[in-house]
Amino acid sequence: METNHHAPLTSSEISVLWGFYTKNSLALCMMRYFLEKVEDPDIREVIQLALNHQQKDLSVAEEVYHSEQMAIPVGFTDEDVQPSAPRLFSDAFMLEYVRQLAVVSIATSGAAIPFVTRSDVTKVCHTVLQQGTELHEKAKETLLSKGLYNRPPSIPAPNHVDFVEKQSFLAGFLRERRPLSAVEISHIFMNAQTNGMGKALMMGFAQAAKDTKVKKFFVRGKEIAHKHMEIFHSLLVEEDLPSPKSWEDQITDSTVSPFSDKLMTFHTTTLIDSGIGNYGLATAASPRRDLGADYGRLMLEVAQMAKDGANLMIDNGWLEQPPPSPDREELEKP
Incomplete structure (x- = not known):
């Protein structure tokens, strides 16, 4: 209708x-x-x-x-x-x-x-x-x-249905760690994968950026992505599962920028936004407590970088403001 x-x-x-x-x-x-x-x-x-x-x-x-x-x-x-x-x-x-x-x-x-x-x-x-x-x-x-696709890890297909019988299913600290579930593995692998791409992209942006502060911002992004990759890789290694391919060797040694510092900085903040969303979804899908703690800690770290990226864009006059609601107090002034 x-x-x-x-x-x-x-x-x-x-x-x-x-x-x-x-x-x-x-x-x-x-x-x-x-x-x-x-x-x-x-x-x-x-x-x-x-x-x-x-x-x-x-x-x-x-x-x-x-x-x-x-x-x-x-x-x-x-x-x-x-x-x-x-x-x-x-x-x-x-x-x-x-x-x-x-x-x-x-x-x-x-x-x-x-x-x-x-x-x-x-x-x-x-x-x-x-x-x-x-x-x-x-x-x-x-x-x-072309043999370039990163398949998530394979695990044996279940032949029967199980129900959770103990609270230890939720535990994850000290030695009380159950094996990762298929859902948890999929989120860990995907987040390792996106951080791998993000690290390589930050490497390229850091090489090409013109402004010193912007360059340092990308170097920091590369270091954070590397740290997060290591955390996700270690979780997979503990389960004898493979990690996704990294992309650092796919960046050339060029220092001539194809993009403006404005574009690269905004691009980085959008990657952070997506990463925070991914971590939020992973937290909701990961009952093991240590995983929730990891995701929460990592979200705080990238949220701080997002804030610094926004300040960097404001300082340079690059941040386009999303459409605001009317400022009624200003409109009501005599």
Whole structure:
């Protein structure tokens, strides 16, 4: 049934549009650079698909902005990318980056759908979700075909059903550790994997950044990602399970930046946001108490870095403010 009135955008819908537009404009800059540097024709096809998707996502969002006569976010433009800069990442890194980009698109668009009402904004969410799913399948199949895909650990399939009988199932400190569950393993592996990609990306950004403070910010990000990787790897090693591949060797020695310091800093803060969300989901899915304590401690550490990243962007005039509600006290002043 169609509505017979034009409902104003809700705060959730404005937030969703703003987030999609800003982050897709960043991803489009990344894909433009990747497309200029990629050599493998199969990987080029995946990157081209990602670029096409980003362009369509921006176009669909712009339709709503124009229909509502709203100010379109600045986001990221030609000024934030130099496609002619020397190669900073390998083809394999670019392919895994695109796969993880698709994972984020699926998660954010899927989470946004319950919060939007208008059909045009719902269309934006559905478009991003559909294209993210298509892109992930394409990237995953290409990684598999080239022997680059990081499969999560395999464990024996259960042949009977068990029920928890003792409170020790929740314990995790000292020697009271039960084996990890399949759900806990999947979150640990995924978080080790994303931190591995994040560490390599921070290495590249640190090499290329122009501003000294920004460079130090990326070095700190690299060190934190390495620390978190080690924690997740140790949990897997204790269970005699394999860890995901690392990507440090996929970064070249170039110090010429393909991206503006503004783009790289914002990109880092979005990675932190995703990481905090991943840790929150992992905490909820991990009954073993030591895991919850680990995730809580790691969330605090990256939250502090997110705050410092926001301050860095404010100091440089890079932080675009999300649409605010009216300041009623200011409006009521005589």
